[in-house]
Amino acid sequence: MDRRVRIFVLIFAIIFVGFVIFGIVVLISRIGKIAVDIQTFPEGAVVTMDGKSVGLGTQYISPGTHSFAASKTGWTTDKQTYTISKNTPKIAFVLDTDSPEATDYMERSPTFQVKREELSALRADLAGKNFRKQNEVVNVLPYSDVAGPYSIDYGFEEGNSRVYLIISDSTPSGRQKALQWLKDQGYDPINYRVTFPDYSPLVRLGER
């Protein structure tokens, strides 16, 4: 084989192997992660996930619950907690104006307003899904068992998006059956504040 051809084949092989290795490393770094399209309004905000900076557009994120914050000079910071799963192909952050420059930007074009509303709708939809994800127990409530006897319902905790459980219309054994029923459905009541409105406590530990 001609010396020039050999050198050409060798260089080609090295470049090819380099590309293959790069591709494999990129693929491996994405193992177990989910492609999520991150969008902000206005464009170009800085987004952090669990305190570390992440880019915009398609990013590969480990599944699970993450705390995000999007910020841009002249705009308010949008903090959101999103649970990333296969059902979260896109997440959005919408910042409010916090300076005359930002207000000017908003007034510059009606398409900005449309984009903002689009992303706000997506964010609200995600918040709803997030609520149901964080409080999956609401999918099986309210529930009553006259034989128990018990009724289980839920209420909303003040100041956060969590629910608490209300076990009522019950007796001492019914209350234990209600707690067991929740476990049988796959929801550990230990993760929720549980109230028993029919129960009159005989003893209390001072003020906590």
Place this chain on the structure above:
Amino acid sequence: MKRVIALLVIIILVIGAVVFVFSRTIVSFEQKNIKSIEITELDSGKKVSSFLNDSSAFLVKNTKYKVSYVGIDGYANGSRVFNSSDEMPIKLVPYFSKEKLLSLLAADSNTIHNSISRTLPDLLTNFSLAKEGLLQFGDWYVALYRYKGGYNLSSDSLRIVAKKVEGKWKPVSSPEIFLNSVSYPNIPKDVLEKANAL
């Protein structure tokens, strides 16, 4: 032709080595009072043998494993599930063994009962101690109290948790039908679980 085949073999070996190295990560364990550890894949239950030394292993990235450990004398055996991409090192801290906790309870029970009756005088008037136990390093106490009177709509058994802080026992929960981690965020979940299971 031979050279081309040799080149292809080298390329395949290099790619294989790259895939192997980049798909794995070194997982290290911080161990205290542990005799031995064993790692299994959580999904398949397959035992892992890729130990680099006594306290680290070369595991597939982003995969869930279970590490089971055997404690030295006086310490319990246990296990912990971890993801190979979690922050390292993975701390393995075995609690005291059942026998050691029982002997500590025997020594401390009067002090604990006195502290509870001092803080909650009505508890012992209406309820009697049914079950109790020490947990973790003998610094958590859980107990179940049964109602002494006849059956009524509020005659539930009650659970209580106490903690030893600077040598003194103090109840850290109200007597409750069911203890939850939202109302008691400072009590470890496994302590609440044990109290609820009494």
